[in-house]
Amino acid sequence: MYISKVSLVNYRNFASAKFEFNKGINTIIGENGSGKTNLFKAIRLLLEDSSLHYAYKLKESDFNRALGNWRGHWIIISIEFDEISDDEAIQSLFIHGFGAVQTGSVDRATYNLFFRPKADIRQKLSELDNGDHESMNEILGGLTVEDNYEVFFTGKSNVDFNDPQVYKELVGDFEKVEFPSVIDASKFGTKIPHQLSVSKEISFTFIQALRDVVSSFHNNRTNPLLGLLKEKSGEIEVSEYEPINDMVNDLNSKIEGLKDVQQIKNDIDETIRNAVGHTYSPSALTIKSSLPDEADKLLQSLKLFIGEPNEEHEGSIHELSLGGANLIFLTLKILEFKYQKSKDVFANFLLIEEPEAHLHTHIQKTLFDKLDYDDTQIIYSTHSTHISEVSNVENINILAKKKNYAESYQPSKGLSETNIMHVQRYLDAVRTNLLFAKGVLLVEGDAEEILIPLLFKSVYGVSLDELGISLINVRSTGFENVAQLFHDDRIKRRCSIITDLDDAICDTTINDGDTDKLIKYKKSVEASKKSGLERKERIEEFVKGSSWIKSFYANYTFEVDFMNSGNKHEVKETIEDVYKDITTKKTAKKDITSKDIAVNGKRILTMANNAGKGWYAIILSNYIEEWTIVPSYILKAIVHAKDEWSTSVISSMIKFRLDYNNSNKDEDDATNFKLLYESLDSYSKKEITLNDYYTTLKTEIDDSQLIDLLKELI
Structure with a gap:
């Protein structure tokens, strides 16, 4: 089973975007701020067990800004799976919860998250007369996410949520003021029973962007080594650990029995009695060694010591180069994924966010090439040309940043x-x-x-x-x-x-x-x-x-x-x-x-x-x-x-040419640079158009380079 499609509507910087994936390794590429992290967040809301509760905490800021007024609109996150296993257990899960409507077994399934107005608001909107904008605005004006919105999960949908007409049929037409009174479950999916959850039946690992790895190792919550050690601690045989437990207890006793330790204990006891007397002194006082004797706590005291390539010295994580520390962090997270993958699950998903930070180009390419596990779908996000070079163009999705939204492209779509x-x-x-x-x-x-x-x-x-x-x-x-x-x-x-x-x-x-x-x-x-x-x-x-x-x-x-x-x-x-x-x-x-x-x-x-x-x-x-x-x-x-061509970019080029001409003018040059600079300032403030500026410019200056440029831009 693998993710074949992800559709996002009105979510963060995605007004309407569709991503198509294949089995194996997939790559998401795009410039900074184009939405790579937001795409991963959307997938995690549905498939990562630890992120599921965040799905119920969506906020006003999660709506796409291109909407202008978000009130009444829906956020839709839809994931489509393909090649569903014939396993009886998973077929039962998808037939009852997510599978596309059909007889027999399912081989394609959908899983949808709707963040929508509650039923009473939807009912009020559906009762409006067509074109009654005043009443619609009255209903929408007072909506808040906290009081008037709900999260709703469905499966078995069979529509393209990125189709504007489908959105109008499901959500409503705000221009015409036409809102549905009922939702066609055969198209948009049926409610998923609470007891069913895809996240509980799959192996899902997310490796976040490597921005501050050393801090992650120092934080018990994010230290990947601790996570691995905790998982393994429960697998230690009692008979194997019992001698270590006895040694720890014996060591604690010996530390407590040290002459200097007992002397300090007696001195504390005597000093406090002298200070407050016997009546108010503690009834007992002991200095104890607290080396843990539980397996999980003892294992968590272990630290990694690593040597850089071709060096004999072993140092702690903070002594490594940034690239070395990142590589170790990635390794441990991949090992975490391997441990999860070994469990009996229906599918394995590994999401890796921008793994290239501080890594040598050869390591980037080798890492991408080596991370190809059987029965695992891997999705990278990156802005490294070295990773994109070795990516299969059929498995690439491109993000393009626009004003208040991003578009997604599949570069091989429709090609032979x-x-x-x-x-x-x-x-x-x-x-x-x-x-x-x-x-x-x-x-x-x-x-x-x-x-x-x-x-x-x-x-x-x-x-x-x-x-x-x-x-x-x-x-x-x-x-x-x-x-x-x-x-x-x-x-x-x-x-x-x-x-x-x-x-x-x-x-x-x-x-x-x-x-x-x-x-x-x-x-x-x-x-x-x-x-x-x-x-x-x-x-x-x-x-x-x-x-x-x-x-x-x-x-x-x-x-x-x-x-x-x-x-x-x-x-x-x-x-x-x-x-x-x-x-x-x-x-x-x-x-x-x-x-x-x-x-x-x-x-x-x-x-x-x-x-x-x-x-x-x-x-x-x-x-x-x-x-x-x-x-x-x-x-x-x-x-x-x-x-x-933004006003700021054009203004910058004009100023560059004016500065050049001004600094190289001769005594006979009659150009009115003051007028040109003042007009440029007006254009920069959008008080006049580029065509207005061009009209002024061509009467004042003989600069074919600047005039030819503006001719092309107008």
């Missing part, structure tokens, strides 16, 4: 096995960044990977990382293998494909008298042009109709288009680094200065190929400055990749 294999092959530790990003740029080579992030940061003062954009080097033109992830059914994030058209930089007509070398060069240019056109045709067909993917092209190649966007100065600076021969240097400078693309284009490509495109990009990066021009197609790609 072949396509899944292609995606899996590409998602190494570097490229799995795209699973965490708010937007993605796909590029074909090293030059783009090296220069685009530096170029944008240098010109606009904001990095791609600050924008939440990941730039992924596909290292080929097979963009579809990765870009297919961005889809309405999979990852709902924007993706920009940046590639070259490889248009001919010269006339490729072969003329009489052309040398063999020239003919070869023309054929190569023509072949690249043909390949570029075919690539564009293929990509345009692929992105057609997509809400998320868009393609952007260099007319020629990245290097040629970069240079001819107004960056010949930067390219000329690299000549000294590329060539040693003085004559060649002079020729190269002359070629770069040429207005003929057949000349300057051939030169920069020759320089890049001679140095190696990646190495040449590193050389060129040394000369990128605030005045460098971002090619138009790259700027458009970056703007598309980011779904929402």
Whole structure:
């Protein structure tokens, strides 16, 4: 038996989210604050025996903030199980409590938690006339969680709680003021008898995020070693422990009988009698040794001493490195799970929250690889690209943080096995960044990977990382293998494909008298042009109709288009680094200065190929400055990749450009910077629109970089 689906409605930062799981190891990935911990809390409310009482203590703050007014709404947490065992006992449990309605045995079951208004409130709402908002608001206005809400568990539901229409049928339509008078149990599930509980029939272990492991070891309640020792203490044979018990009692007697101990006892007795007299003195006074002779208490006095790898010294937990302490904590919690797993239960679940803290990348990957137990479903949450790299893309759920809510995505949903294999092959530790990003740029080579992030940061003062954009080097033109992830059914994030058209930089007509070398060069240019056109045709067909993917092209190649966007100065600076021969240097400078693309284009490509495109990009990066021009197609790609541009981010980029222009103005510059700064302040406070600011800007300043950016953002 395994968890196949978890549905959350109105719970914490989830307005409506669905998670799909498979047998074996599953991974939840997402940025900080995206809801990984909240998902685990939801699962624990239903399946962790020690957390069940918290289900009855839900609060107003547990409602999703996107609701605005939570009153009258329901929190729904639904777990679906699949491959229910044929075991008679578990079949009895699910048929009577949770199983989907059907004859014979069940192989799928649901377990639901509803946090809802009590019956009297639901009855009042159902009696309202359609559209009577005034009466509805009067009923809802006085509701409190403490007095008017209840927790209700059901099983045997067969609906999709994430469907807005299903929610309206179950809870009601607040806009139309239509509320149900009865709930269809055949759809939404029947009440679960109090005596039935899944948590009592399964092995469930939750390993929390490793934030302060040393403190956990010092706390008797959270010390995993104590938990293991307590469990084992009850299994010790009496005959095996009796000699130890006798030794402890004998040791206590010997400690009590020490001459110095007896002397202190007598001195205390004499001093108190001298102070208050015989009448008010204690009738008896003894100093006793309190070494415990019970097995559980004696075992709890044991401490772990550990040596770091390749060291002979053994120290206590607080002496270990953070990574070493975390690894020991994880080990003990996993051992705790193993002890539970060995019991006679229907299913085994292990939830591990962000295990990567302070762990070396090799340990992260090895840990993930090794934790694969038979008959156990494991669910990790992580923001480690090293764990996501070794995760099966079919078993990944992605959390995307939005304003007041989070969305969940399944990146392989709807893909064929072949396509899944292609995606899996590409998602190494570097490229799995795209699973965490708010937007993605796909590029074909090293030059783009090296220069685009530096170029944008240098010109606009904001990095791609600050924008939440990941730039992924596909290292080929097979963009579809990765870009297919961005889809309405999979990852709902924007993706920009940046590639070259490889248009001919010269006339490729072969003329009489052309040398063999020239003919070869023309054929190569023509072949690249043909390949570029075919690539564009293929990509345009692929992105057609997509809400998320868009393609952007260099007319020629990245290097040629970069240079001819107004960056010949930067390219000329690299000549000294590329060539040693003085004559060649002079020729190269002359070629770069040429207005003929057949000349300057051939030169920069020759320089890049001679140095190696990646190495040449590193050389060129040394000369990128605030005045460098971002090619138009790259700027458009970056703007598309980011779904929402906040006022604060745009203001920061504008100010960066204004500061640059202001600090580099000459005596004849008539720009009214005071007006531009004041208008920027008004825009930052949302007193004027970006379009208003752009109108003012373009009449006052000649900064193509800033003007081009705002054109794209408006």
